[in-house]
Amino acid sequence: MFLVIGCFNWVGYHLTDALLVNGDKVVGIDYLDHTKKEELVLNIGRNSNFTFYETIDNSKLKRLDPKAIFVFDSTIDFNYKEFSNVRCFTCMHEKRARNNIIEITLPFLYGEWMERMEMGYHQDQAFIRFDSQLFSEDAVYVKDFVQALIQLVDASLLPDSIRYYTPEQAMKKSINKRELIILPSMSNEKRFKKVEVFYRKNSEFH
Structure with a gap:
């Protein structure tokens, strides 16, 4: 439980x-x-x-x-x-x-049910445009993130703080033991198209 x-x-x-x-x-x-x-x-x-x-x-x-x-x-x-x-x-x-x-x-997260505007969304005082390189390379689909989070439950040893990165971010820096990489289930461009379909169907709640 x-x-x-x-x-x-x-x-x-x-x-x-x-x-x-x-x-x-x-x-x-x-x-x-x-x-x-x-x-x-x-x-x-x-x-x-x-x-x-x-x-x-x-x-x-x-x-x-x-x-x-x-x-x-x-x-x-x-x-x-x-x-x-x-x-x-x-x-x-x-x-x-x-x-x-x-x-x-939290990494820059996006997905169904998020608070957003037509061109992008705010997180941690940053505005991430959907058509930006920041979104393409650094944003993480929320369901990929929670699956990675669930995997930590059974980890044998954990530090007191953890930061997640995308593979693109990891290529630009050296990752230490407090930092983990999330492997996306599909590219942000392809995933975003599916998320947009969801938002059009549920526009009254956003």
Whole structure:
């Protein structure tokens, strides 16, 4: 079983969906504070392996026995002390002094359900145009990213922080043990065409 904090955060949703597709059980925690999240609930809420809470108290936490924890929303009240022996992957970079917490630096991500504009999208104070070299060489499809993230769960040894790169980025620098390469399932140009079809079909939610 996996615990996903912020399961309807954009990346959290794709991770939750990937785990359920793999046949894993997932307990998800999130606030249903806008219509897009409510739409995402409909996509996975009927899966018998998925249990959802808008809030979770300490008594419920103590009964859980997750294989790993993923945190995508720092605004959700979550007691790390209850899981001191469980690997916790987070993109929040809160610098918590616990040796079981692995901080993940997100690459430039794109894919279904993301917040975007016609010509591109914002991430980490950068604007990535879909027709740019930055997008072509440095962006990572979100489903490729979550599959790479899932593979870390069973890794025998991990550093306290990890950064992902594309193969094109890796060719320009030397990669150390805290940095991993994501191999894309197809080129960004081909994948982007498929994502565009999705957005045209679901334009009312974006």
